[in-house]
Amino acid sequence: MSTLSLPVVEHRRHAGLPPAVTSHMSGGRDQWSPPLKEAPADRVQGTWDLLQEVLDPEIPISLPELGLIYGVEFDDGIARIELTFTATACPCMEFIREDITDRLESEHWIDSIELIEVWSPPWTSERITPEGRAKLKKLGVSA
Amino acid sequence: MSESLDISTLEGARREALIRLIITLADSKRILGIRYSDWALGAPSIETGVSTSSMTQDEWGHARLLYAMLKKLGIDPEPVEHDRPGEEFASIAALDHEQPDWAGLVALMTLADGAVSSVLRSFSTGTLELAQNRVPKMLAEEEFHESLGSAWYRRLAATDGEARQLLTSATEAMLPGLLAWVGADDDAARHMVDAGVIGPASERLTAFRDHVRDFVALVGVDIDSVEASAEWDEVRGRTPGRPDEEACQRARGDLNRALLVE
Numbered sequence: 001m002s003t004l005s006l007p008v009v010e011h012r013r014h015a016g017l018p019p020a021v022t023s024h025m026s027g028g029r030d031q032w033s034p035p036l037k038e039a040p041a042d043r044v045q046g047t048w049d050l051l052q053e054v055l056d057p058e059i060p061i062s063l064p065e066l067g068l069i070y071g072v073e074f075d076d077g078i079a080r081i082e083l084t085f086t087a088t089a090c091p092c093m094e095f096i097r098e099d100i101t102d103r104l105e106s107e108h109w110i111d112s113i114e115l116i117e118v119w120s121p122p123w124t125s126e127r128i129t130p131e132g133r134a135k136l137k138k139l140g141v142s143a
Numbered sequence: 144m145s146e147s148l149d150i151s152t153l154e155g156a157r158r159e160a161l162i163r164l165i166i167t168l169a170d171s172k173r174i175l176g177i178r179y180s181d182w183a184l185g186a187p188s189i190e191t192g193v194s195t196s197s198m199t200q201d202e203w204g205h206a207r208l209l210y211a212m213l214k215k216l217g218i219d220p221e222p223v224e225h226d227r228p229g230e231e232f233a234s235i236a237a238l239d240h241e242q243p244d245w246a247g248l249v250a251l252m253t254l255a256d257g258a259v260s261s262v263l264r265s266f267s268t269g270t271l272e273l274a275q276n277r278v279p280k281m282l283a284e285e286e287f288h289e290s291l292g293s294a295w296y297r298r299l300a301a302t303d304g305e306a307r308q309l310l311t312s313a314t315e316a317m318l319p320g321l322l323a324w325v326g327a328d329d330d331a332a333r334h335m336v337d338a339g340v341i342g343p344a345s346e347r348l349t350a351f352r353d354h355v356r357d358f359v360a361l362v363g364v365d366i367d368s369v370e371a372s373a374e375w376d377e378v379r380g381r382t383p384g385r386p387d388e389e390a391c392q393r394a395r396g397d398l399n400r401a402l403l404v405e
Contacts, residue, residue: 087201090204119208
């Protein structure tokens with residue numbers, strides 16, 4: 001039997017899963033940086049930087065590059081993330097929520113995470129950033 | 144865009160009317176998804192089957208967002224989605240049974256899906272902020288359904304054989320119920336119009352008739368001559384009847400209940 005090396009996540013919020021086990025390996029977690037030793041001075045920017053490491057489960061560009069993150073607030077240890085999805089029935093919604101939560105929860109300076117689902121303005125491919133578009137082009141994907 | 148309605152101030156009949164509106168839209172989306180899925184493996188081409196599969200996914204996504212609106216009214220959507228008996232489903236009558244042929248599904252795509260979109264369009268420009276924020280994304284996704292439906296409708300209507308006859312029959316069978324639903328004008332519907340949540344019945348009907356006029360004319364139907372069904376169920380906001388039990392079981396997820404982890 002092969003052994004998967006899974007990141008330890010202390011504060012799992014998903015019912016039915018033991019704390020140290022993730023249900024999948026998406027989100028680019030094999031390339032995530034180790035947790036920061038020092039809390040960043042600008043925690044909003046620090047949170048954006050962490051989100052830049054979280055990849056879409058289906059295409060290897062980050063959630064901000066894909067244009068799914070509409071806003072970040074940081075208040076008293078709580079990171080509030082406004083995010084949307086490419087489609088109302090995106091099959092990766094749970095993966096994306098879990099990937100964001102796992103990445104941010106690994107930081108000692110983030111006490112809790114609130115994910116706020118927003119649908120306005122509706123996501124279109126216009127929201128992909130130039131950096132995301134360039135990466136997709138290298139992968140042979142037009143956007 | 145209209146000024147936003149403070150949903151917390153809704154009481155009594157107006158609150159009940161909004162619940163009815165949300166549930167009839169959500170149920171219609173949920174059952175519409177099932178009707179598309181019925182044809183995912185029986186469509187005339189692989190590409191079309193894949194399209195019906197994608198449309199199923201869209202409709203269920205829309206249903207999820209619509210049911211979730213009930214939370215703002217203090218209602219847990221989970222029992223609404225998973226525990227209601229079939230006779231409480233408020234989906235439109237055109238969805239009560241599986242379409243027996245592809246022409247019927249094409250009529251459903253163009254007319255029934257179009258009817259739901261007509262009401263959603265009115266909902267999205269009304270006073271409910273939840274609808275202003277969520278429904279435009281649904282309507283953007285619906286553009287693809289409309290595109291596929293209209294292409295097939297024109298294609299089948301251009302034939303002179305059985306396909307055209309089946310399309311005509313399905314069109315004639317669906318329209319009276321759809322007109323009654325789109326143009327709902329009972330007390331609950333008028334409460335929603337008074338609150339600015341949706342536009343007046345005449346406005347909704349005009350928009351729907353304009354949307355389908357050219358299509359149904361292709362099979363010899365004059366939309367302005369079609370009369371709405373007279374029968375009406377004021378409790379559910381639809382014409383009498385209910386979806387067949389198999390569809391309700393699938394909509395509720397009866398067979399998958401043991402796998403529900405959320």
